[in-house]
Amino acid sequence: MKLLIVTNVDWFLISHRLVIAKAAAKAGWRVYVACEDTGRGSEISVDGIEFISFSFSRSGTNFLEELKLLRRFRELYRTVNPDVVHHITIKPVVYGSLAAKKEGIKGVVNAISGLGYMFAQGKVGIMQKIVLQLMKIGANRKGISFIFQNKDDRDILTKFNVLNEQNRVKIIKGSGVDLKKFAFYPLPQDNLFKILLPCRMLWDKGVRELREASEILKGNYSQRIQFVLVGMADNDNKAGVPESYLRDWEDGEYVVWMGQQSDMVKFYKDCHIVVLPSYREGLPKTLIEACAIGRPIVTTNAVGCKDCVDEGENGFKVPIKDGVALAEAIRRLVDNPELMKKMGLAGRTKAEIEFNVDDVVNSHLEVYNSLLK
Structure with a gap:
């Protein structure tokens, strides 16, 4: 069982999802993580996880460069050939879903960890509509699961018909917290x-x-x-x-x-x-x-x-x-x-x-x- 996790940068994966990758490896999955290496890739290559340096602009408005990026996603998926690919953050969700569809990857998890900067102003303009339409194209098939951290983001994608009856939808409240590492600690007895x-x-x-x-x-x-x-x-x-x-x-x-x-x-x-x-x-x-x-x-x-x-x-x-x-x-x-x-x-x-x-x-x-x- 091959699991490929794709996100933007190494430090985000380490802080928000590395514990999940480790758990999957322990459960018997062969785990790959693809993201930009800002110098912390070695912290991901642990406990049976294989790290792949895969960088891309988090914004990006150059049409030709974006087409090249889509091809790189497809090449990545052909190389790894995962049973399940887990996309985290908007750009991997959009491009990864399209690439997975083209390459016949049967299991896709799209994690919507907030709709990000583009939707922060509460307005849905031309760029947002393009993103939503691309999401809809990538999600329009069986084997697509969406994970949301809140109901509001789920409702937005429902409103714009990104989600369909073939998709499985689950709300998981964030990336969780280690209750032992972040143990309760009394307030400091300090006048400042x-x-x-x-x-x-x-x-x-x-x-x-x-x-x-x-x-x-x-x-x-x-x-x-x-x-x-x-x-x-x-x-x-x-x-x-x-x-x-x-x-x-x-x-x-x-x-x-x-x-x-x-x-x-x-x-x-x-x-x-x-x-x-x-x-x-x-x-x-x-x-x-x-x-x-x-x-x-x-x-x-x-x-x-x-x-x-x-x-x-x-x-x-x-x-x-x-x-x-x-x-x-x-x-x-x-x-x-x-x-x-x-x-x-x-x-x-x-x-x-x-x-x-x-x-x-x-x-x-x-x-x-x-x-x-």
Whole structure:
């Protein structure tokens, strides 16, 4: 049984899906992973997994280059000849489904981990319609399973007739969290409350709105709170926040930008509140990790984000692109440490019930096995 997993870059696979690839290999699958090697490919080539360096632009609007990419997908599938191919993120879903159809790959899993930058503004223009139409062509046959992280993304593809009666559809809440690695940890006994933003520095993650909130709060709270930004500046992403913007914002005391970090457990333990004012997500891994460690959350009522928070129970949800409301939600928590503690406990309970990585892994293996029948 050959399983081929295709996604965009190595670091995303490592953080979000490597545990599934390892579990599949342990269950008897011969596992291949194809994605761009940014220097971490060796971390994927473990436990019987074969890594294939396969790079492509995450955006790309040059028609001829996109046709060449489709041919490369077909060549990859002819070489590996998998029984099941698992596409993760939009571009592999679109091109991979078309290539799999042409090459006669019988089992296809399309993981819609959020409809991404193209759909973050809530509008469906010409480019979005082209993407949806290509998805529809690739999905119009037997042996296609879709995995969604939230009902909203499923409903969009249903509305535009991408899904059909031949497709199997399953909702799996995110990539899960290791409840042992991200064990519950009491709030730090510190007079300086740390507000953690753990994500890539992208405009659609709400970086501008968080800066606005930090400036609103600075006058009265500059000695009581600290904003800690942990994540890389993604220069290859259209929504990437320039490093100059981040350097201008941080001062080393009230606002600190730590860049990319490998030990996220440490930062969750050191913080008091986790914030993610994103415009759209699949189901953000950072928020389910925050739940597991026991941190109250301030996020938006955006697709994906809203599924991580029960309003007033383990955090607050504010409108998208509203820095004022974001500042007010942070202030409410900082002024009420007992509420922070209560919400942290509720978040841990939510993680145990809804986000256990073992359940996520088992659900994926069930989908793979179902495609062999």
